[in-house]
Structures are given as C-alpha cells and as structure tokens.
Amino acid sequence: MALNEIAASLYAWDLHDEGIDHALDVLASRAEVNSAYLVGLMHKEKRPLHARFYPHNPVRRYYTPEDSRAYWLPDPSKYGRIRPMTSERDFLKGTDWLQVLIDGARARGMRTGCEISHTVIDAVLARESYQDVLQRDVFGNVVGAFEAVEAQRALPCLNNPDIREYLVALFADIATNYDVDYVQTCLVMFGAGRDDGGTHAFGPSAWQQLLSVATGGCFCTSCESKARAEDLDWTAMVSEIRHLANLSKRIGLDSLHERQLLDDANYGESTLLIENEAFMAWLHFRKRSITELFARVKEALSGSGRDVEFRYNTYMASPERAGLDFKSAFVHVDSVRESDYSDQLGTPEGVAIKRAKLMKCRRALNEDQKLIAALGVRPNATPETLRGSVKAAVDSGCDGLSLGHYDGATMERLDAVREGLREWEGQERDWQPRPAT
Numbered sequence: 557m558a559l560n561e562i563a564a565s566l567y568a569w570d571l572h573d574e575g576i577d578h579a580l581d582v583l584a585s586r587a588e589v590n591s592a593y594l595v596g597l598m599h600k601e602k603r604p605l606h607a608r609f610y611p612h613n614p615v616r617r618y619y620t621p622e623d624s625r626a627y628w629l630p631d632p633s634k635y636g637r638i639r640p641m642t643s644e645r646d647f648l649k650g651t652d653w654l655q656v657l658i659d660g661a662r663a664r665g666m667r668t669g670c671e672i673s674h675t676v677i678d679a680v681l682a683r684e685s686y687q688d689v690l691q692r693d694v695f696g697n698v699v700g701a702f703e704a705v706e707a708q709r710a711l712p713c714l715n716n717p718d719i720r721e722y723l724v725a726l727f728a729d730i731a732t733n734y735d736v737d738y739v740q741t742c743l744v745m746f747g748a749g750r751d752d753g754g755t756h757a758f759g760p761s762a763w764q765q766l767l768s769v770a771t772g773g774c775f776c777t778s779c780e781s782k783a784r785a786e787d788l789d790w791t792a793m794v795s796e797i798r799h800l801a802n803l804s805k806r807i808g809l810d811s812l813h814e815r816q817l818l819d820d821a822n823y824g825e826s827t828l829l830i831e832n833e834a835f836m837a838w839l840h841f842r843k844r845s846i847t848e849l850f851a852r853v854k855e856a857l858s859g860s861g862r863d864v865e866f867r868y869n870t871y872m873a874s875p876e877r878a879g880l881d882f883k884s885a886f887v888h889v890d891s892v893r894e895s896d897y898s899d900q901l902g903t904p905e906g907v908a909i910k911r912a913k914l915m916k917c918r919r920a921l922n923e924d925q926k927l928i929a930a931l932g933v934r935p936n937a938t939p940e941t942l943r944g945s946v947k948a949a950v951d952s953g954c955d956g957l958s959l960g961h962y963d964g965a966t967m968e969r970l971d972a973v974r975e976g977l978r979e980w981e982g983q984e985r986d987w988q989p990r991p992a993t
C-alpha cells in the first residue's frame with residue numbers, strides 16, 4: 557500500500573512561538589507532510605521530551621506545560637459534571653489554537669486532526685474535587701500514571717459514568733465544532749501495575765510482569781458495580797488479586813516466602829493464568845470495559861454528523877496489561893497510529909522493534925482500516941534509522957507516517973523522511989513507467 561498520509565503533530569506553544577505558517581512550510585517542504593494535528597489536550601510533560609532544549613524554537617529553550625489542558629475552546633453545552641480545563645498562561649489563554657492549526661493546514665490542502673493525549677483531568681484538581689472518579693488499586697490507593705503515586709499523578713477510572721460522559725463529550729465537541737478529519741487518542745487506560753524490582757539479574761521475566769498487573773487498577777466502586785452487574789464474583793476477584801499483588805510487592809513474610817519459591821521455580825505466564833481464574837476473569841473484565849469505551853467513542857464521532865476518523869494512538873509495549881486488546885477494540889477504530897519511537901535507539905535493532913509492533917497492529921486490523929507508523933524525528937534517531945523506519949512501514953502494510961514531534965525535530969531528520977520515502981518507493985508516484993527516452 558502507498559504511504560499516502562504523512563502526518564505531523566504540533567503543540568499550541570509551537571504555534572505561538574514559531575507560527576503555524578512557518579511550521580507547516582518546514583514540514584511540507586522537508587518531510588512532505590500533508591496532515592497536521594494539534595495535541596489538543598496535553599498532559600504535563602516537559603517539552604521537548606528527550607532533548608534538554610528545543611533545537612529550533614525562536615522564543616524559548618524549553619517549556620513545562622500545565623496538566624491536562626484543552627487548547628481549543630470547549631463548548632460548555634457538551635459537558636456534564638466534568639469539563640475540560642483550559643490554559644491559564646497569558647500567552648496561550650483565550651486563543652482557539654485548534655482553529656489556528658485548522659486554518660493553516662486547510663490553506664495548504666492538508667488533512668487536519670486533534671489529539672486527546674494521555675490524561676484528561678488535571679491531577680491536582682482530580683485529587684481535590686473528584687476523588688470518587690479515580691482509579692484505585694486493590695488496596696484502595698489512587699492509581700497514577702508513568703511515575704510513582706507520590707508524584708501526585710492520578711488516573712480517572714474509565715468505568716466511572718461521569719468519566720465516560722466526559723470522554724465521549726470531548727470527542728463529540730471536537731468532531732461537531734471543528735473541521736477535523738480525525739480525532740486521535742493515546743488515553744492512558746487501566747493502571748498496568750509495575751514490577752518494582754527485587755533482584756532480577758536480567759529485568760523482570762514475562763510472568764513477573766504479568767503478576768504486577770495485580771498491583772494496577774481498577775477496584776473502584778464503579779468497577780465493582782459493573783462487575784457485579786455482569787454476574788462476576790467480585791469478592792473472589794478482590795481476594796485473589798490482593799494475594800497476587802502481595803506476591804508482586806513482596807508484602808508480608810508469607811508472601812515474600814512464596815515469591816521466593818516462585819522466583820526459584822520454572823514458573824510461567826500460562827501457569828499464572830490457569831491457576832488464578834479470578835485474576836483471568838478480571839483481566840477479561842477490563843478488556844470488555846475498554847472495548848466498550850472504544851465503541852462509545854466511535855458512536856460519538858459518528859453522531860457528530862461529520863465524517864471524522866477515530867484514530868487510536870498506541871502508547872505501551874504491552875497494551876493488554878492496561879486492558880486494551882487490539883483485536884476486539886480495533887473493531888471500532890478507523891485507523892491506528894503505532895507510536896513506537898524505537899528509531900531513536902539509533903540502531904537497526906530499534907527499527908526491528910518498530911517493525912514488530914507495526915506487524916502486531918496490522919494483524920489486528922482489517923483491510924479497510926489504516927495503519928500509520930510513527931517516526932521519531934528527533935536527534936537520537938539517525939537519518940539511517942529513519943529511512944529504515946520508512947522501510948519497516950512499507951514492509952508492514954502501512955498507509956502513512958506520523959512524525960513525533962516537530963518541536964524536537966531537526967531538519968536533517970525531517971529530510972530523512974522525504975529521502976526514505978523515495979528510497980523505499982513508498983508512494984504511487986514511485987511506481988510509474990520510466991520516462992520515454
């Protein structure tokens with residue numbers, strides 16, 4: 557298939573600092589970008605992410621965004637109890653940055669999109685005002701994302717009715733009120749737990765990682781009600797998973813002893829799943845919850861009356877540990893952006909990781925669903941790995957590329973995208989008869 561769509565993401569502060577026209581002209585001329593999207597709801601994450609400082613921002617060296625702010629002008633009539641927060645920074649507030657992006661992109665004949673990124677509620681606000689909607693682990697602690705709970709992150713529960721309403725409203729608001737071709741999301745799902753160490757000589761093994769899912773979410777009252785409504789034995793689930801979480805975290809001498817036996821044993825993922833039926837039932841319960849959410853989002857986009865693609869943006873190496881089963885959830889998407897950035901390892905092995913993730917996505921999609929390969933156009937990638945990544949996209953039946961992210965990109969890396977497209981004959985114009993001599 558041809559790599560027809562070449563997308564690139566922009567942040568509101570990029571548009572303020574550099575100007576939409578300059579950014580899009582650079583992207584189109586160097587990397588043949590023909591699709592631009594705003595990271596419209598962005599979590600707190602220092603930008604640029606990997607490099608210490610921006611390579612080409614004319615105004616500032618780096619930026620630390622507020623948590624989970626919307627950079628469009630939300631339509632209050634779409635929302636219920638929970639509404640998106642907008643920026644309080646003087647240089648950003650009051651401007652409809654999504655409209656700025658759309659105007660610039662449409663003037664160039666580009667596709668347009670908006671991303672709802674990892675988190676959708678400011679964690680401080682959530683901890684102050686929305687304690688009841690937050691994910692809980694089996695011990696009742698609030699579940700965070702990416703880092704320790706002590707860092708005061710907080711994840712809402714996707715089974716909470718107010719959160720469901722809020723999420724669906726975000727998609728409906730953008731699709732109804734803006735001229736976008738796609739709404740993309742890499743929303744963080746159920747807390748996937750983490751294996752917090754011990755003395756693994758070679759990193760945690762597969763069963764140890766699966767065991768650590770028992771330390772994730774969610775065990776809130778919304779999850780309990782939903783599980784009981786599905787006739788699941790919630791009491792058995794909580795009891796079994798608490799035991800597994802104790803094993804994972806080595807809580808108590810009996811658990812520590814059992815964990816030491818398991819670590820010394822020839823134990824595996826299949827044994828863990830077969831012997832813990834309630835744990836397996838809980839994993840399937842989370843999977844059904846996420847698949848249902850995908851269906852609701854798709855309905856919301858369709859309900860806008862406009863033809864707006866639902867694009868899922870992957871963010872985890874093992875999404876099933878967060879409840880996302882590609883095969884069942886992807887029934888409800890129009891396209892997938894595989895957001896692997898292993899090209900930034902700068903090695904052929906990194907490109908091989910990307911190729912494998914693309915193959916996993918492609919296998920779960922139907923012929924009429926598009927797969928878009930992300931490319932990390934930042935300094936840790938090399939022109940060689942980026943051209944190799946274009947080959948990986950060609951190899952795995954992709955329909956496009958998506959550059960992450962312009963703020964950290966160098967011109968040489970953007971040029972490598974254009975050159976890789978030619979080298980690996982990624983588009984129909986490369987498949988033509990030789991000119992007459």
Ligand SMILES: [Zn+2]
Nearest residue numbers: 713774776779
């Ligand atoms: Zn829950």
